[in-house]
Amino acid sequence: MKNNNAAVIRRLTFRTVRADKKRDVFVVAAIALTTVLLATAFSIGMSMMETMELQRVRMAGSVADAYLSDPSEEQIARLRQLDYIDQVGVGVRVGGVNGRDRQTVGNISLTLVYVDAVQWEEINAPAFSDIVGTYPAGEDEIMLSRWTLEHIGIDRPEIGMTVPLRCAIGSDGLAEGQERAFTLSGYFTNYYYASSGGADFALVSQALADKSGCTAASSGTANIRFRDGVGRPLERLEEDITLLPGQELTAMSEGGTAGRRGSGLLPVLFAAGIFALCGFLLVYNTMLISLARDTRYYGQLKTIGMTPRQIRRVVVGAVMVLCAIGAPLGLAVAAVVSRAIVPAVAAANGAFTGAVVSRSPVIYLGAAGFAGATAFLAAFYPARKVARMSPVEGLRYEETVGRLPRWAAGGGAGKCARMAARSVFRGGKRCVLVLTSLGLSIVTLILAATVVTSIDTDRYAESLLGCDIRLENAATEEHVGVDIFSDALLDTVRSLPGLADMRTVTAAHCMLAQGDEQSGLTSKVITIYGVDGQTIAALGGQYGQSVDIPAFERGEFAVVGAIEPEQWSRIGTLEWEFVSGVTELGRVFRLPVGAAFPSELGQQITGQRTTLQIFVSSDYLRSIADALQIYRIDLDLEPGRDEAAFLLLRELVRGDNNISLQSRYELRQSIKRSVAVLSVLGGGVSLVLGVIGLLNYINVMAVGVLARRRELAVLECVGMVRSQVRKMLLLEGVGYWAMSLVLGNLLGNGAMAALYAKLLAPLEYTAFHYPILPCAAFYAVSLGVCAAVPLAVYSSMSRATVSDRLRQAE
Amino acid sequence: MPILFARGLKKYYGRESDPVRALDGVSLSVEEGEFVVIVGQSGSGKSTLLHILGGLDRPTGGTVTVDGRVLGKMTDEQLTVFRRRNIGFVFQSYNLVPILDVYENIVLPVELDGDPIDRPFVEGVIDALGLRGLKKRLPSMLSGGQQQRVAIARAMVTKPAILLADEPTGNLDSRTSQDVLGLLKMTSTRFHQTVVMITHNEQIAQLADRVIHIEDGRIVGGEA
Known part of the structure; x- marks a missing residue:
């Protein structure tokens, strides 16, 4: 018959706990400290992953995994049938508000979009916050972001208020439109503007979309969410829906969530390992010392018939009792610490869309599990040592030097x-x-x-x-022609105390005149930038390509930034016509392509990674264009003078949303x-x-x-x-x-x-x-x-x- | 002139109104080279007396004079230095330093004093006590009898004025006890060493030149 000795073991375990209060305090403190460190590390790790995911989603304005441009009705129906697709939302571009109309939208680019119920509820709304009101139902109803409302001049929006916008309805969204009085049906907070270079969208009703004649197939997107666990099977999807000519199927962001989580978890696990080891050492050390002192006591227990296994159970049980006190203490402290630290860590990591303090049970279960395992191991080895000692040895135990x-x-x-x-x-x-x-x-x-x-x-x-202070046209590339730098501002800039160097980038719109069908750019407006030789030399240096700067400054060739620079190197000569207002229409300009860089490098000048960026010397551009706008001003100041200059300029451009001011300060x-x-x-x-x-x-x-x-x-x-x-x-x-x-x-x-x-x-x-x-x-x-x-x-x-x-x- | 002289020693513990009297007016003297045994039952105050005679404890009243120096007038530091030069101790539980080997334990008091070691004398003591082959061993590697022999050697190495032994055979079996007592007696004779030993064993007392009986903190028999 099996003995039931659980009660006596339990009693001895609790008596052992009570016998040495100092040791108990040490062990509880050690386990609590370990748990705090582990739970905080897990919390920061999980919270940062969730925060960064939230930021990605909020900046994208959508939780979609991929989108298909201009989808046909058949393609949408097919998408909804595919078993690896969870949701399909449809958005239609109904019209636009021209950014040049400062009176109505503060020079931002605003696209009017209709999205269906799935798109709104399942794909857009999760990326927004503080949603007030309802999705537009009537033809004149509109839903706007707080960011756009502030640019319009509405700081305290109210449902039902009238919002006048000069907009163009229909496919020609950039054309000058007509004033239209919308009724605000709702508003929300989003961060799409941060990733779009200052553009935003306004949500309108299906009624207006129907009236505009715009359809998903003509100017829309199908936004897709894949089922969990299938990854992003774009190739398979391409085969299943058969892309039409000119259609794009694009993933919303590079890399999978799982991959990001994996890379984020490594440092957290490394830190957790270090913390667990330190906690282990402290508990182990305390138990080793405590058991060395109690060796005679355990010798007595063995003498009266306690088995090594029972002694192990008493010792390990005592530590686990202390763990049951220390671990919850640590978890409680960690919860408070995380609440204070995570937002600061998130802000320090550039998360401006808000921090998420993760409440995942994994954090607390994981930390408690780690701490429990640490305490168990730390108790197990000293317990085994005591349990293996012979009773006589235990009774006579005296610490000696071997x-x-x-x-x-x-x-x-x-x-x-x-x-x-x-x-x-x-x-x-x-x-x-x-x-x-x-x-x-x-x-x-x-x-x-x-x-x-x-x-x-x-x-x-x-x-x-690349400079101490940069003033830049903050509107999208399409609106680069807007002359945003006033003469008064330029005079102030030129007279800044301690100004050592001032470089400007000028810009004008043009359209390529050469028939390059491959590029698909001949019908689109391209911006041509006038820059100085020093800037081009810096880009060449980064790309490892030498450029004849004097010849560039003399206007003997253009430099191109492109997604595929080799293609543009082969073209040989660029031909373009300026758009209306820059020179007389119909005049074609030609310039050899002297160098071609990847568009990432061109982005350093233009701020955007566009398909094609054309750079010519400032003097040359000034010599051929009648009307030029300054796109960017780079300032270098004498050492120690940049702070004062920045503060002065910040005051000057405050409230002008079209000027972006950046400074090294x-x-x-x-x-x-x-x-x-x-x-x-x-x-x-x-x-x-x-x-x-x-x-x-x-x-x-x-x-x-x-x-x-x-x-x-x-x-x-x-x-x-x-x-x-x-x-x-x-x-x-x-x-x-x-x-x-x-x-x-x-x-x-x-x-x-x-x-x-x-x-x-x-x-x-x-x-x-x-x-x-x-x-x-x-x-x-x-x-x-x-x-x-x-x-x-x-x-x-x-x-x-x-x-x-x-x-x-x- | 006695080498050790104690007069009116008192040691009281506890409340002043109703103290525990461990020693209550003990006086005794020991001549140079004498082997004196103090006999008493457990709790009679013999260990307290030995500790006070050796300067390990201070009496509530009375004086102790060793080799002409009054212990009560010394500071703790002076007392410690006096002890290492003039008094040797042998304890029931050996009290060797576990991190030092046999030889290091023996010469420790000399080294603490910074004096050069009198090697012929030390080697003579080691030989006399039969420790020749154990010099490099740590205390944990020795038997009880061997440890006690090391303790006797350590007590003698500074050629102290008196050697105080506190139940030196208390932890030893009877045969080993006889060996240790024989060695103590032998060293006392051979090195003309004054020895004061306490014990509760009347038989052991037979070895002594003189026996003093103590009971309830008072000398009750023998020639004090």
Whole structure:
């Protein structure tokens, strides 16, 4: 018959917990700290993934996975039948509001779009927030974003209010339209404008769409959401729906969600591993010390018939009881910490569409699971050691020194340093644990501090902006012809204090005159930019192609930015006609293509990655065009003058939504905020790991000195004066400190060199700075703790006479 | 002139109004080279007396003079230094330093004093106590009897004025006890070492030159 001893084991487990309150506090604190770190790491990781996904979705204005342009009725019906497609929404471009009409829409480009119910409810609405009102039903009803409403001049929108817009209904959306009074049926917050270069859309009713004559097949899109788990099978879809000529089937963003999650999880798991290891060390260390003291007690239990398995159950059970207290404590603290940290981390990572503090149960279950496993393992090995000890051995247990390291043996025993060294190494596993724990905190500190100190804010600003201050036409490329820089503004710019250099990019619209059918651009309006030779030389340098700059400045050839630059290199000569208002109509200009760069490089000038960008010298463009607009002004200022100039210009262009103002000063400030968040995060993690390391040390050292009560009394008894005892203990503490410093620096500097070479050095905005100050501060604090703990413990114990201490120890 | 002289020693614990009297007016003197055994039952105050005689504890009243120096007038630091130069201790539980090997344990008091080690004397003590082959062993590698022999050697190495032994055979079996007592007696004779030993065992007391009986903190028999 099987014994039922669960009750007695449970009773012994709880009695064991109650028996040593100090140990309990240490173990609970260790588990709580581990859980806080794990849950915070998981929370930040999950929240950042969800935040970035939210930002992607909000900037896209849609949760669609792909879209099909100009879909026919048959294609839409087919899409709805496919088993791997979850939802299909249809949107139709009904008309547009011309950006040149400043009176109505503040120079933004606004497209009137009708979307069906699926598109609105399942695909658009999840990407918007704060939706008020309903989707337009009547012909004159309209739904607008708050961003557009603000540009129109409506700060406090109300349902039912009249919104007058000058717009063109029908297929010719860019043509001058007529004033039309819409009724606001709803409004919402979206961030589509941020990814569209300042364009937005207005939602209109099916009635208006029907009246306009526009259809999905003529000017619409089918927006597709695939079922979960199928990925984005565009090739399969292409075969299933058979694309028509000119139709595009495009994925909304590159890479799958799963891939992004995978790459985001790696650093989180790495951090979690480090945290779990530190927590393990602290719990393991505490249990090892506690069990060493309780060995006689477990020896007694074995003597009266307890099996090794039962002893293991008692020890591990006691730790799991403490885990049941520590883990929820840690989870509660982590929930609060996450709520405070995640928005800051999200903002530091450039998430401007709002932060998501993830409430995924994975975070809390994962952290609790990790912490529980850590506590279990940390208890299991010391428990096994005690359980395997023979009862007699346990009863007679007295801590002894088995063998000294060879280097420590011999020499003058009276030398305090040698005795201190022997005492450090007598602990064996405990010594290794303390060194590992303190060493890990130093490694973390070096890594975190190196990342923070190596971010060079000046370089960061320089890598993102090619000049100190940039004023740019913020309207879309289609509206580049709008003359937004007034003479007064230009005069102010020219007279800015400390202005060292001023470069302008001019622009004019044209249409290609050559019959290049492949490019498909002959019927579209293209922008031709007038730039200086220095800018083109910089692009050539980046692309590794030398350009004859004097010849370019003389207007002997044009430079092209294109998605397929090779194709444009082969064309040889560009032919174009300017649109109305630039020169007289019908006049054709020709210029050889002197160089062709990828459109990503051209984007540095135009701000957009368009199919074709044409660059000619400013002087040349001025010589052939009667009317030119300034597209961009780049300013360089003398050192230390950019902040004042930026603040002055910001005041001047405030309220003018068509002028975008960027400055290195602002970029520096923004990266400084990010660096501050990184510092707090890295510093926080280093601090907690440092505290764990020091707690491990305090635990080992305090218990070690207390356990040596008799030994220290004997030393005094045979003539060691207290100053010699103190010196020996001080050297022990300093020895732990020095060894962990060497270990931590060896590992930390090695890891830091690898981290820097692989991850930081390739970044343009990093410059290596060894984190001397944070490291020095930590070393000083840890030296203080390492030195103070043994002295404090000895001081408290040595108040009693040698005789009393000898008696107490016996 | 006695090497050890104690007069009116009192040691009280607890409340002033109703103290526990561990020692209550003990006076005794020990001549140089004498082997004195103090016998008493458990709780009689013999260990307290030995600790006070050795300067490990301070009496509530009375004075102790060792080799002409009054212990009560010394600071803790002076007392410790005096102890390592003039008093040797042997404890029931050996009290060797676990991180030091046998030889290092033996010479520890000399090294703490910074003095050069008198090697012929140390080797003589080691040989006399039969520790020649154990010099490099750690205490954990020794038997109880061997550890006690190391403790005796350590107590003698500074050629102290007195050697105080607190139940040195308390943890040993009878045969080993006889060996250890024989060695103590032998060293006392051979090195003309003054020894004061406490025990509860009347038989052991037979080895002594003089026996003092203590009970309830007072000398009750023998020539104090």
